[in-house]
Amino acid sequence: MPEQDVTVGQLLLAEYQSIKDEQKARIGFRDNLLYVTLGVVAAVIAAAAQAKQASMLLALPPVCVVLGWTYLVNDQKISAIGAYVRDELGPRLAVLAQPGGGFQAFGWETAHRGDRRRGSRKAVQIAVDLTAFCVVPLAALVVFWVDAGSGLLVAISGLEALTVAGLAWQVVWYAKAP
Numbered sequence: 643m644p645e646q647d648v649t650v651g652q653l654l655l656a657e658y659q660s661i662k663d664e665q666k667a668r669i670g671f672r673d674n675l676l677y678v679t680l681g682v683v684a685a686v687i688a689a690a691a692q693a694k695q696a697s698m699l700l701a702l703p704p705v706c707v708v709l710g711w712t713y714l715v716n717d718q719k720i721s722a723i724g725a726y727v728r729d730e731l732g733p734r735l736a737v738l739a740q741p742g743g744g745f746q747a748f749g750w751e752t753a754h755r756g757d758r759r760r761g762s763r764k765a766v767q768i769a770v771d772l773t774a775f776c777v778v779p780l781a782a783l784v785v786f787w788v789d790a791g792s793g794l795l796v797a798i799s800g801l802e803a804l805t806v807a808g809l810a811w812q813v814v815w816y817a818k819a820p
Contacts (some may be wrong), residue, residue, distance in 0.1 A: 658727065658748070661747045665723040672716040679774050687782075696789035699782035705800035707809050710775025713818055714809075727751045730750045768817045775811040 682705050690698035731746040739745050746752070757763075783799050783806075790796055 651735060651738045654731060654738070658731055658735075661723050661726065661731075663665075665720055668716045668720050668723075670800075672713055672720065675709050675713040675716070676742065676774055679706060679778075682706075682709070683778055696786045697795055698803065699786045700799055702782040703779040703799075705804050706775050706779040707802075707805050710771070710809050710813070713771070713775065714812060719814055724751055764817060768814065771813050771817075772810055776806050776813065779806050 683702060686698060686701050686705070690696060727748050728751040732751060735747040736745045739747065754760075780803065783803050786799055787796070
């Protein structure tokens with residue numbers, strides 16, 4: 643069997659396909675984390691209300707922080723893949739396609755970022771992320787504090803509040819990244 647030479651362009655296109663597949667999988671996983679969070683929140687609130695135990699609400703902050711952090715990390719990787727395609731892979735492939743310049747590979751990776759409504763969509767997404775992963779668990783803590791139980795649980799709830807606040811800061815910080 644004769645050997646087939648693999649070109650740099652073929653390698654770059656294979657890399658593109660591979661990382662776009664990863665990006666697509668991460669988008670699906672990330673988006674499902676919001677639904678999982680809503681389901682967990684509903685289940686914990688229902689269980690706490692049925693048992694009339696506000697202390698059960700203390701389960702929400704750690705769960706929301708873990709799910710929120712996982713969401714945030716996946717969102718960052720999704721953005722990093724897009725930046726890599728825009729800034730590294732696309733230009734390298736464009737040089738191979740048209741050595742004289744002028745060709746832009748993977749134009750969608752840049753074009754969709756120029757939408758004039760992008761800023762408002764990002765602001766709404768920050769609000770959704772903060773609500774799902776930070777406001778809801780903080781509200782659960784407030785309900786618990788109103789019905790405050792033992793000193794140990796109050797101390798734990800204080801640590802949970804700090805953790806949720808840290809996640810909120812990370813959500814805002816990551817959203818400001820380019």
